[in-house]
Amino acid sequence: MLGESILEGMNPEQRRAVETTEGPLLVLAGAGSGKTRVLVHRVAYLIGVCGIPAEAILAVTFTNKAAGEMRERVTKLLGPAAEGVWVTTFHAACVRILRREIGHLGLSRGFAIYDEDDSLAQVKEALRRHGLDPKLNDPRRLRWRIDQWKNAGLLPSEAARSARDLDDELASEVYATYQRLLADANALDFGDLILQTTQLFERFPEVAAHYQRRWQYVMIDEYQDTNRVQYKLVSQLAGEHRNLCVVGDPDQSVYGWRGADLRNILDFERDYPDTAVVKLERNYRSTQAILEGATAVVANNRARKDKRMFTERSGGEKIWRYEASDERDEAQFVIRQILTAAREEGRAYGECAVFYRTNAQSRPFEEELLKYNVPYVVVGGVRFYERAEVKDALAYLRAIVNPADPMALRRIVNSPPRGIGKATLERAETLAAERGLPLRQALALVAESGEAGRVGPKVGAFLELLSLLSREVTSLGPAEALARILERTGYLAHLEREGTPEAEGRLENLRELLAGAEDFAAANTSSPGDERSPVELFLDQVALVSDLDAYEGAAERVSLMTAHTAKGLEFPVVFLVGMEEGIFPHSASIRDPAGLEEERRLCYVGMTRARERLILSCARERRRYGSHSFATPSRFLSEIPSSLTRGADFEPSPARD
């Protein structure tokens, strides 16, 4: 009965993917083939039909948004029976495990999670400790290299052993120092969340055994985007029961730069020789021309598993093409098409999306949309939680929760300005490094010592304010805590005094932060058995949340985002803009064959987001870095058979089906 309703309306392949519950299973799911549906129904089938307890199931995705959607749909199918199943991201799963188990690795449970900026600052500090000049050794490059090692699952010692040139040797030494600084700060970066979890499982088999026993059924979404260390983690988790289902599409692998490794799919069939393979090749999303055009582009890749996508949505419009004179003309064309579609076809703005290769390309579109008063949303770019004022406010919470972390302290020590400048901070830093003290204690020494002159009392007052806040705030929810902090520190007053439009914008962002904290508290009433405070849970959430997660697709606004961000979404009308050599494919990948193939897959991803109408545009001339340059139409455009395309005119569009 329940089984019938769970399997209802599924095609034979989808059905097979749902019903094959035991043993390793590889689902090759093309774009728009109903992959999420299969995952959701598979979870429901396991619980509702096979009688597997919800706690024994783990489903992992890459974004919180995807996890949230999946959780919602499972709950809709099963009701309360779905409670206890873990549907989460790699990073959130690891944080939850590490918050319980990190003691084994010598850190404490209140560890901080560093974002890219924090991490970069620690790399700079590591360089300083090595006496290296940051101008000669680009910190960003080093951070990148360390991240690559982490994605590959290599610790500093292993990185040092694998180093084949002087650059890597030096980088591995910086890596070692960087890790020591993080440990001293009781902090982990993004890469560590995964890497340290695999370390935990490797070094403490009894801990690994606990989680292996718990999760009898493991599912991994977007498997083509996993990197080596995630592969290792998955093996560790599913090693005992081997009921491992991975779902992916090699043609949509677009995170090579993040360490994603297509070998994971090949190795999967090698490591689990009894793997069942299911191919989902029927596309339910796009019209024929769109699907054929996208397939024709990706077919130019050499490193590729053969796959034949098909759709029954024959007919529909051809793919539109437009060659603009420059980026302004391109943006005007796009807005004109959106306005026409709204006026003449009754389309909502929310049905339209603009995808570009790089975030910097959003500007002309934003300007035109503003000019014509068309509501829009830019998804991605500078994350909300990375804005300076938001990070400042959160840093107070972090400094209270994790007193060992110098990063939070550095941020807040002089914001709002309280007369503790660079010189004072440097004196404390040096003291901390020399004596092996936490920065906070070094600051206390500075406050006590008379030699510091008049700054001593100021530092003392700051530390006192901090401990006062700790006492006041620990029992409060995140919103009340933040409000109290912004008040007591004079942060709000300082911004209000400025009175500039920029300051007003910052105040607005802080109000948004408070609203977000309230929403969080409302949605996360403390569950019994969770010994972490609401403030701590809130900090985890903001460390792991992305711009996309908060994005509401249904809103009556045009969506602007990169092709990467668009992955997993779909829209009736899609504009893929800036289709020029050097932009898409990007100049950094153009000479490297593997890089070029990844660009092509990204193009495939962008095109297959469209349900009914796909418009590709390029500009003959474009301003970059403030100067003009001529552009050639992207090679990807010429890879679409001309029988599938038409140059865009401005007549009313043909009838739709």
Place this chain on the structure above:
DNA sequence: TGTGGCGGCGCGACA
């Protein structure tokens, strides 16, 4: 110590 001006450089995508 805080601020404002200037010069240099970057824009590749992300949890």
Place this chain on the structure above:
DNA sequence: CGCCGCCACA
């Protein structure tokens, strides 16, 4: 072009 970091000056 726009942002960040550095330096001169109040």
